Amino acid sequence: MSRSASLAAERLRSTSSARRARERALEICAWASLVLALVPLVAIGIFLIGQGVRSLSLEFFTSDPPGDLSATGGGIRNAVVGTLMMTGLATLVAVPVGIALAVFSREIGGRVAAAVRFVVDVLAGLPSIVVGIFVYSLVVVATGHFSGYAGAVALAVIELPVIVVATDELLRLTDRRIDEGTRALGMLRWRSFLSVFIPTALSGIITGIMLAVSRAIGETAPLIFTALGNNFFTLDLNEPVQAMPLLIYRNALNSAFPAARDRAMGTALVLVVIVLGFNLAGRWIARRARPADQR
C-alpha cells in the first residue's frame, strides 16, 4: 500500500488547473462512452416499438405464418408454442441436473468433480453454434431427422453451465456456521442440502435459472442444426419445430419483401419483451433476497 501511495504523492506535483482539466476530460470521456453504448439500446427500442407494434394483432398470436414468406397475413403461433415447448423442456432437464452437478462438485470433490468443473467451464465458454453442431452429431445424425427434442437438448446444454455456476457460487457462499450447525445436529448430508443449503440459496438459484432461460429463449444458432424450423403448427417434439428466433432469422433474410420484414420485426418485439421480462424478473428476485444494506 505504501508504494502506490508514495507514487501518487510524487505524481501530484502538477499544477492544480491542469489536474482539474484532466479530471474534466476523464469525466467527459466516461460520460461520452456511456452515451455511445446506450445509443444502440435506445435505437433498438425505438426501432422495435416503432416498427414492430404495427404487426401485432390478435391474429398475429393465433394463426400460423403463410407457407410463402412474401405473402402477407398469418401469425407466429407455431413459433411461440415451439419456443415455449423447447425452452420449457430444456429448463426441466437443465435445472435439476445443473443443481446436482453443483452439489456434486461442492460435496464430493475428487477427480470426477474436477472433470465436471472442466467440462462446465468449457461449455460456458463455447460459442452456441458449436453446441448446435455437437447436438447435431449426437442427436440429429443418430435419429436421422431434425426434431424439437434435438433443439431442447441443445438449449439444455446452453442453460446447464449458467445454472451450475450460479448454484455453485451460492453454495460456496453458504455461511460456514450454518454448515457446522447442520453437522453438529448430526443431520444427514442429503437432508442438509435438501432442507437447509438449497432453500437458503433458492432465490439466487432462481435468478440463475431466469437468466439461463432468458439466454436460451433468444438463441438461434444452435436451433438451425437441431430444431430446423417448420411452417406448420405442431405439438410433436419429434418433428422439426419452429422457434421465434428462427422465424426472425429466416424472415429477415427475405426482408426485401415487406410482409417478411414486418413479420420479423413484430416477432422480434415479442421476443425481446419475453427475454427482458425473464431477465429483469431474475434480477429483481436477486435484489429482493439480498439484505437491505447491500442492495
Added chain:
Amino acid sequence: MTPGSHAGGIRTLARRPGLSQDGWFRLALRGVALLVIVPILWMMVDTFSVTVPVWERFGIPGFVVGARWAPSFTIYGALPFIYGTILTSAIAMLIAVPVAVLIALLITEILPARARTAVAVTVDLLAAIPSVVYGLWGLLVLVPFLRPFEQAVAGTLGTVIPFLAGPTPGPSYFAAGVVVSIMIVPIIAALSREVFAATPRLQREAVRALGGTRWDVIRTVVLPIGRSGVLAAIILGLARAIGETIAVTMVIGNAPKIGASIFSPGFTLASVIANEFNEANQELHPEALIALGLVLLVISVLVNGLAILIRGRFARGVGRVA
C-alpha cells in the same frame, strides 16, 4: 485447529448411523455427473470422428491455411473464415474496449453510489437482447446508416490505403465488427466493473488523503491493481466476439473469400457454418463445415483458458494487497 478438521471430525460421528442414506445420496450425485459428462465428452469425440474424411483429404495444416473454399469443386480451406473472424473481432475490440472500460470507471469511480445500480443494470440490458435482434436491427438500420461514413472513408483514406478502399456494398467485415462491438460492451463493462469495485478502499483513501483527484486514484491505484482483471475481462469479451454467430451472419455479406478491404463482404467461422449448413449437399461440404466448428472450438477453448488463467492471477493479486 482448522475449520476443516473440525467439520471432518463431526462428519465421522454423524456418518455411523446414516451411512447408507448418505451413501445413496453420493451415489446418485455421481450417477448424475457421469450421465451428463460422458455424453458431452462423447458428443465432442463423435463430432471429431465425423470430420475425419476432411482431415484425411486435406491434412490439418492444409485445411486450416487453405485459402480457397469451393464446395462445387470439393475444395475446402478455412483461411478466409479465420481471417474474417480475426478481422471482425479486432474491429469490435478496438471500439468496445475503451468504451467498456470507461463505462466501468464511470460506474465505480465517478457516479454517486445511488445512481450506480441503475446505470449498471441499463448497460447490462444490452447483453440481454438476443443476437438475432441485433442482426435484424443491424441489417435494416445500422448497415444503411453506416454506408455514408464508409463511402467517405473509402473516398478519402481508401484512395491511399487499399485496406480501407471501396466499393462499399453495406454488409461487410466493418459492419459485422460494429454490431459485435455493441454486443460485447456490456460483457467487458460488467466484468471490469467487478474488478474495479474490488480495489482495496484503504489505497483509494490514501491517495485522496494526499490531495489526489479521482483521476489520480484511477491512475495510481485502480488501473494498476485491476490490470490483469481487466485483461481477463477483455479476453472474455474477445471469446464472445469470436463465437458470435447469427448477428454476424446477417450483416457480413456472406462471401467465401478473403476480402481486400474492411468494407468488403466476407464470412467468419461461425457465420459460414450457420449460413451454409442447411444447404450443404456437395461432397464433404457438411463435414468441412463441422471441421470449421472444431477450429472454432479450439480457438475459443484457448482464448477462454487464457482468460481463466489471467483472472486467477488477478484474484491472487487482490488477495495479497488487500
